[in-house]
Amino acid sequence: MEIFDSHCHLDDEAFERDLPRVLARMAENEVRGAMIVGIDEARSRRAVDLAERYAQCWASVGVHPHDAAGCSEAVLEQLKALAASPKVRAWGEIGLDFNRMHSPRDDQERWFVRQLAIARELDLPIILHERDSGGRLLELLRAHDWPGRRGVVHCFSGTARELDQCLEMGFYIGVTGIVTLAARGRDLRAMLPRIPAGRLLVETDAPYLTPTPERNRHRRNEPAFVRTVLLKVAEVRGEPPEELAPILWDNTCRLFGIDGRRDAPNLPRNG
Numbered sequence: 001m002e003i004f005d006s007h008c009h010l011d012d013e014a015f016e017r018d019l020p021r022v023l024a025r026m027a028e029n030e031v032r033g034a035m036i037v038g039i040d041e042a043r044s045r046r047a048v049d050l051a052e053r054y055a056q057c058w059a060s061v062g063v064h065p066h067d068a069a070g071c072s073e074a075v076l077e078q079l080k081a082l083a084a085s086p087k088v089r090a091w092g093e094i095g096l097d098f099n100r101m102h103s104p105r106d107d108q109e110r111w112f113v114r115q116l117a118i119a120r121e122l123d124l125p126i127i128l129h130e131r132d133s134g135g136r137l138l139e140l141l142r143a144h145d146w147p148g149r150r151g152v153v154h155c156f157s158g159t160a161r162e163l164d165q166c167l168e169m170g171f172y173i174g175v176t177g178i179v180t181l182a183a184r185g186r187d188l189r190a191m192l193p194r195i196p197a198g199r200l201l202v203e204t205d206a207p208y209l210t211p212t213p214e215r216n217r218h219r220r221n222e223p224a225f226v227r228t229v230l231l232k233v234a235e236v237r238g239e240p241p242e243e244l245a246p247i248l249w250d251n252t253c254r255l256f257g258i259d260g261r262r263d264a265p266n267l268p269r270n271g
Contacts, residue, residue, distance in 0.1 A: 001245040002260075003230055004033040004252040005223040007093075007127065007154050007174055007203035010057065011036055011046035014207040014220050023054060025224040032056060032249075034223045035203075035256065037093050037127055037154075039064035041075050044082055051087035058256060060090035060127055063111055068103035071111040076118060083122055089256040091119040092127025093154060096140075099132040109140065116144045119151075125255050126151035128171070130158065138165055145169075150255060155205055156188070163191055167199060172255055174201045177211025177221065180232045192236045197247050201255070202229045 005026075015022055026034065036051055036059045038044025044061035051059035061079040063071045082088060094115045096108050119126045128151055130137045152172040156163065166173065173195050179185045203226065204211075210221035211228045218225075230248065234241035253260040 001030045001227075001230075001242060002033075002249045003029070003031045003202070003227055003245055004035075004249050005031055005204050005206070005226040006035050006152065006201040006252045006255075007037050007176075008034050008206040008223050009037060009039070009043075009047075009208075010034065010050055010206070010223070011038070011043050012207050015222075019050075022222050022224070023056065025222065026056065029224040029227045031223050031226055033058065033252070033258070035060060035090065035127075035252075037090075038062050038079075038082075039093055040067045040070070041078050044079055048082050048085050048088060052085060057087070058089050058258065059085070059087050060092050060124075061088055062092040062094045062115060062127070064093050065095050065097040065108045065112065065129060066100065066102035068107040068111045070103075071107070071114075076114065080118060080122070083124065089124070089258060090127050090151075091115060091122065091124040092151075093129045094119075094126060095129035096133040096137045097129060097131045098134065098136075109136070112137075113140060113144055116140075120146045120149070123148075125257075128153045129155075135162070138162065138169075141169060152201055152255060154203065155209070160191055160194065163194060167195070172199050172201050172251060174203045175229060175233055176203050176205050177209045177215075177225065177229050179229060179236070180211040182212075189236050192233060197237075197239070197244065198251060200233070200248055201252055202226050202233060202248055204229065 036047040038061040047059040051057045154174040206221040
């Protein structure tokens with residue numbers, strides 16, 4: 001199989017000491033690609049640096065809603081400059097998070113809308129973060145739509161109604177290791193059959209959200225574990241993983257404008 005981790009944070013300090021081994025384990029588990037997602041200026045710069053260094057990695061740039069209070073036009077200009085790299089294929093992680101409120105609501109909404117405009121200007125897909133926004137994220141997306149907009153709702157955690165609205169708006173749905181958790185993943189598993197195979201992505205959000213059974217042995221999630229997410233999704237949907245895997249690979253490459261045969265390397269198993 002060829003598997004793509006559509007959302008991870010290999011730029012996180014959790015990977016500083018053993019990144020080469022992490023990348024080798026990706027290859028051993030048939031994870032041939034990883035999207036390293038930026039969350040602020042410094043982390044976006046690190047994500048792009050890693051993507052330019054490693055052929056199997058790609059990057060996005062953006063300001064996460066947690067960091068919206070520190071956003072500015074100057075920061076966004078720096079991110080736009082970073083986006084000139086051919087390894088940058090998305091803008092994000094952007095959105096709204098009214099759960100932890102690390103940034104005030106007004107700041108989150110202001111800079112989310114501004115970043116939507118930049119994604120439109122640069123013709124980049126968007127990587128969306130949403131938590132407890134009470135439908136406000138969808139309201140802003142409807143108010144600031146544009147022809148050809150594309151993106152993914154990362155780590156989907158909404159209701160069935162919100163899922164249907166995201167699909168109606170043309171977004172892909174990112175599924176994390178939460179799908180493997182007995183209690184926390186119950187609602188997500190129930191919704192999986194509602195998602196057309198052509199709109200599904202799998203992701204780790206590494207180093208967070210380690211799936212079961214890996215979480216019984218490892219505190220840190222990593223891209224290799226996206227294989228477990230894929231296998232669980234296939235099980236829940238009643239589909240052979242070897243048939244679902246190429247669909248999800250193609251979905252990810254299509255969303256991020258990656259030529260799956262030319263751009264993404266078929267790495268040897270030893271990395």
